[in-house]
Amino acid sequence: MENQVIIADNLTKVYKMGDVEVHALRGLSLQISQGEVIAIMGPSGSGKSTLMNIIGCLDRPTSGEYYLDGERVSAIKDDQLATIRNQKVGFVFQSFNLLPRTTALANVELPLRYAGLNRGRKDRAMAALEAVGLADRIDHRPNELSGGQQQRVAIARALVNEPAIILADEPTGNLDTKSGKEIIELLLALNRERGTTLIIVTHAPDVAEQTQRIIRIRDGVVEET
Amino acid sequence: MISLWISFVEALESLSANKLRSALTILGIVIGVAAVIALVSVGRGAQSTITDSIQGIGTNLLFVFSGGTTDDVRNAKPLTMGDAEAISDPFTAPSVAGVAPVLQGSAEVTFGGEGSVTTVSGVTPGYAAVRNLKISEGEFISEEHMLGRASVVLLGPETAENLFGRKEGLVGETVRVEGQPFRVIGVLESRGGSTFGSQDDLMLVPLSTAQTRLIRRGSRDRIDILLVQAASPREVPQASEEVAQILRTRHRTEIGADDFTIFTQQDFLNTASTITNVLTIFLGGIAAISLLVGGIGIMNIMLVSVSERTREIGLRKALGAHKRDILIQFLTESSVLSLIGGLIGIALGWTFSYFVGRIANAYDAPINPSIGLDVVLLATLFSTAVGLFFGLYPANRAANLEPVEALRYE
Numbered sequence: 001m002e003n004q005v006i007i008a009d010n011l012t013k014v015y016k017m018g019d020v021e022v023h024a025l026r027g028l029s030l031q032i033s034q035g036e037v038i039a040i041m042g043p044s045g046s047g048k049s050t051l052m053n054i055i056g057c058l059d060r061p062t063s064g065e066y067y068l069d070g071e072r073v074s075a076i077k078d079d080q081l082a083t084i085r086n087q088k089v090g091f092v093f094q095s096f097n098l099l100p101r102t103t104a105l106a107n108v109e110l111p112l113r114y115a116g117l118n119r120g121r122k123d124r125a126m127a128a129l130e131a132v133g134l135a136d137r138i139d140h141r142p143n144e145l146s147g148g149q150q151q152r153v154a155i156a157r158a159l160v161n162e163p164a165i166i167l168a169d170e171p172t173g174n175l176d177t178k179s180g181k182e183i184i185e186l187l188l189a190l191n192r193e194r195g196t197t198l199i200i201v202t203h204a205p206d207v208a209e210q211t212q213r214i215i216r217i218r219d220g221v222v223e224e225t
Numbered sequence: 226m227i228s229l230w231i232s233f234v235e236a237l238e239s240l241s242a243n244k245l246r247s248a249l250t251i252l253g254i255v256i257g258v259a260a261v262i263a264l265v266s267v268g269r270g271a272q273s274t275i276t277d278s279i280q281g282i283g284t285n286l287l288f289v290f291s292g293g294t295t296d297d298v299r300n301a302k303p304l305t306m307g308d309a310e311a312i313s314d315p316f317t318a319p320s321v322a323g324v325a326p327v328l329q330g331s332a333e334v335t336f337g338g339e340g341s342v343t344t345v346s347g348v349t350p351g352y353a354a355v356r357n358l359k360i361s362e363g364e365f366i367s368e369e370h371m372l373g374r375a376s377v378v379l380l381g382p383e384t385a386e387n388l389f390g391r392k393e394g395l396v397g398e399t400v401r402v403e404g405q406p407f408r409v410i411g412v413l414e415s416r417g418g419s420t421f422g423s424q425d426d427l428m429l430v431p432l433s434t435a436q437t438r439l440i441r442r443g444s445r446d447r448i449d450i451l452l453v454q455a456a457s458p459r460e461v462p463q464a465s466e467e468v469a470q471i472l473r474t475r476h477r478t479e480i481g482a483d484d485f486t487i488f489t490q491q492d493f494l495n496t497a498s499t500i501t502n503v504l505t506i507f508l509g510g511i512a513a514i515s516l517l518v519g520g521i522g523i524m525n526i527m528l529v530s531v532s533e534r535t536r537e538i539g540l541r542k543a544l545g546a547h548k549r550d551i552l553i554q555f556l557t558e559s560s561v562l563s564l565i566g567g568l569i570g571i572a573l574g575w576t577f578s579y580f581v582g583r584i585a586n587a588y589d590a591p592i593n594p595s596i597g598l599d600v601v602l603l604a605t606l607f608s609t610a611v612g613l614f615f616g617l618y619p620a621n622r623a624a625n626l627e628p629v630e631a632l633r634y635e
Contacts, residue, residue, distance in 0.1 A: 056543070
């Protein structure tokens with residue numbers, strides 16, 4: 001059990017839309033071990049996004065317990081949540097979400113800045129960009145990079161703080177097949193080399209097939225396979 | 226310190242991403258600050274011009290006029306030579322150093338074809354000392370001139386310039402005052418212009434001459450103004466009291482119904498600076514309102530900017546930005562906006578007041594706008610404070626965005 005990086009126990013999430021209550025999660029439980037590669041799949045409206053938000057510490061469950069890397073995050077304040085996101089979670093988004101007009105290096109430095117790190121920030125950001133094979137593109141702005149290169153910058157940004165998990169939400173959704181493949185290979189390579197837990201939310205079966213375990217969500221609970 | 230610098234640079238970058246919009250937003254602050262600086266400095270320049278010219282009238286001076294300050298006084302007795310002699314008595318008025326009775330009017334003066342109408346004052350030999358007058362050439366009116374009712378005249382430098390086209394070598398020339406020949410015995414040194422008209426365009430003649438030939442009043446003995454010089458600036462109030470006592474006795478006025486008015490130079494100064502201060506504050510206040518309007522412009526644009534950048538805010542939060550980080554980011558942006566506006570405004574206000582000064586000088590009203598460091602600091606601080614204050618609401622709104630919703634925002 002000490003190897004479990006994620007423990008979710010009986011999570012529920014209820015949204016209030018006016019008078020109507022929407023139950024996005026209905027007692028979902030799951031565990032993910034250190035170093036695992038997981039795909040989370042499910043149709044839209046299944047509660048998949050809600051689960052991802054909770055795992056990524058962007059949101060809190062209505063009830064239930066959630067532990068990330070040994071920390072109980074189900075009931076802490078917003079600012080502490082921000083610190084945990086900064087330290088333990090690396091995000092990779094479908095639409096890259098890089099800051100425009102900002103160089104690749106500065107984009108990768110951003111999480112380190114919010115961590116309050118001043119010294120050695122540039123070196124660490126350089127190292128992360130090297131790890132994704134973009135050492136020669138550090139001074140380029142997002143609009144000067146291809147989609148695949150932009151997603152590599154995003155991955156460098158996700159791993160620069162050496163997080164416990166990398167959470168990739170449809171990382172290949174906006175990419176052509178070839179660069180999509182390269183991105184998945186990069187993510188898997190990082191998992192092999194660094195042992196970072198990798199959670200990929202995806203619709204694509206061929207992406208899911210490359211992972212060690214697929215968690216299917218339906219109607220707010222894990223669908224057993 | 227480093228992080229402050231970084232947020233400053235970052236704010237500049239994100240503001241320069243939307244140059245036109247930032248420039249237009251700044252404009253409100255620029256105009257506000259420029260208006261404050263220009264109006265306050267021009268106001269101050271005017272104030273110092275006015276006080277300078279009042280001080281130029283002479284030091285330790287008291288002006289005594291006939292007529293009371295209240296409506297109760299009717300049939301005010303005119304001031305006479307007898308009054309002047311009584312005040313110059315060192316036993317009854319020990320604080321008085323000198324007295325100069327003056328008869329004042331205007332007269333036409335001509336030389337050759339040139340002529341003009343100017344102020345003519347009948348004065349005694351003591352006038353030069355009391356008014357602190359200096360003579361650039363020739364001599365002042367003497368006792369002999371007084372006794373002989375001599376037809377002699379001293380010209381102000383501007384009057385000399387008007388008549389002769391020069392200010393030197395005029396002693397011995399003859400000018401005609403009201404058609405009568407007067408010999409020029411001297412030219413006064415320039416005292417500069419004043420808000421109340423030039424102090425250089427005048428003629429001085431012996432008082433006795435003026436009484437008999439130029440300015441006819443009801444009685445020969447009568448004079449218009451008594452200039453009294455106190456022994457020192459500290460003795461001005463005392464001298465004023467002594468003069469009042471003497472005049473009360475001589476005019477046999479009832480208590481509280483003086484039929485004369487004593488003005489000290491300090492009275493003039495106080496009145497003038499009160500008026501100019503009120504004007505400066507009033508103008509500055511109006512200008513400050515435009516600064517406030519500029520601040521609202523900043524708030525408006527910052528709100529637009531926050532909703533445009535909702536995704537960016539969400540992303541920053543996902544990467545671990547605390548509320549405080551977002552707050553500082555947007556506050557820095559609005560402060561930088563207003564600070565830049567303030568700096569441009571200072572330059573513009575300075576330029577503007579410089580040209581106002583130049584134009585005023587060209588029209589013979591010497592106003593030297595003085596831009597105090599305090600005004601510049603105040604305007605900078607005030608504009609930055611406006612930016613902070615009006616940036617607070619938008620920044621707070623950004624900081625309180627929910628990361629999940631902000632990330633989903635399209």
